[in-house]
Amino acid sequence: MPELPEVETIRRDLQYAVLGKGIRAVKVWTPRMIISGEKEFIKSLEGNRFEKIDRRGKLLVFHLAYGDKTLLIHLKMTGQLICQVPGGLIVGGHPSAKIENLPNDYTRAAFYLADGTILYFNDVRTFGYLKLADENETEECLKKFGLEPLTPEFTWSSFKELLAGRKGNLKAFLLNQSKIAGIGNIYADEICFRAKVRPERAIDSLDLSERRRLYNACQAVLKQAVEKRGTTFSNFVDASGKKGGFEKHLKVYNRAGLSCKRCKNGIIRKITAAGRGTHFCPECQK
DNA sequence: GAGAGTGTTGTAAC
């Protein structure tokens, strides 16, 4: 579930909450999720310090003060990174697990920091992973990603180039992390809606103005979602438990059977495209 | 209670 805007929000919050603090202890509840091996994981992290957090697509990259390893964390569908700082701030991820009473049944690992901050990795379905990677492995991992849509490298000409000569359908393309990094099922539908193009359209059937609208929509939708601190998980709660989120801004996702917010005529339909639940307005998306 | 569906990704088969 966490897509680019959600992962970026987590990155920014964690940056604020964990950087520069010594890691006093690491505890692992579900060792198989540490795909680089639990023993070395704990050994390399205890006594170390998070120096910088990057994001590539939906992957978080934690740089460490000592050693040549980086910590890679992927949340997949239900992962959360929840941070309890002494003042009580909590930042989150997927809402499937309750965030009170940490650690809980879904806590897979925790980092205990010098000032009392605790960073929890929770994951209900355990699809996510934590991996300690050396320089080569990190590079191997990162080079698979395509353009970062909210950076200067995501230009109209680079986008056009990606589409050129491609067949396949639009939805599959948008979900392909090796082309554009960070778009998942929800934002793929929202991007198509904004661009007024149906997700199941074949790439080679898209005319220039449709391509241009898609390019613009990728940036606009993701940018707005980052500003709203993401969509799907609403538990970026402060101590008061107040919810936030982009859900109310969703135009098509999860709105099957409801009338279109834009044209007011169409009834949002749900189909399967690229093997995923896919939503669109049959009236205003062509 | 059974069965289908769920925000991700990698792999295998066609």
Add this chain to the structure above:
DNA sequence: GGTTACAACACTCT
């Protein structure tokens, strides 16, 4: 190369 099915897993909805 592209498309599809499926696996990893656990929970919710029908």
